[in-house]
Amino acid sequence: EAGVAQSPRYKIIEKRQSVAFWCNPISGHATLYWYQQILGQGPKLLIQFQNNGVVDDSQLPKDRFSAERLKGVDSTLKIQPAKLEDSAVYLCASSLIRGQGTNEKLFFGSGTQLSVL
């Protein structure tokens, strides 16, 4: 079974530039997540989609971050303009369904490491 695919693996940009990350979840997984992992910290949820609808984006800095999941499959996360503090690994994860009162196993991709100079 193919895992969660992410690209690019690495990205270096200067502050105030824009950047986009791409994620392809495991086939058949309805729920897709973007997490931000700053060096030395645990991942933090940015946004959660179920199919192509947003379930939770309460921790997404909406003045500079945007995300979409067209057709309920692939997703892109964009940062515009980037700040130094956005340097982190951006992890995409997917799960089969969004359980009601239950938890689900999340499958993570290897992430995109972003460096903002």
Added chain:
Amino acid sequence: QKEVEQDPGPLSVPEGAIVSLNCTYSNSAFQYFMWYRQYSRKGPELLMYTYSSGNKEDGRFTAQVDKSSKYISLFIRDSQPSDSATYLCAMSGPNQGGKLIFGQGTELSVKP
């Protein structure tokens, strides 16, 4: 105060040692508790999952949850060099789906 606290280590042990990793949390609503393992330049992978209080064992790994103390543990028996990784505890409350709150991770090194 962070919702989930985890000693970042690093922790270095000899091969064959018993490893104990711990997290404390403040949100009494948490009822799903997980341990993820993250190798360098990889995404986290689920290692253990426990619902509510109690113990769960899987091979060399044992997860314990004490909700009364808001404390969870992961024990690794007969540790191997291949266990060298960062271990992240994660937890969530009811109806939270995949919104996990992670600890900052403990970096473990098992020396041959």
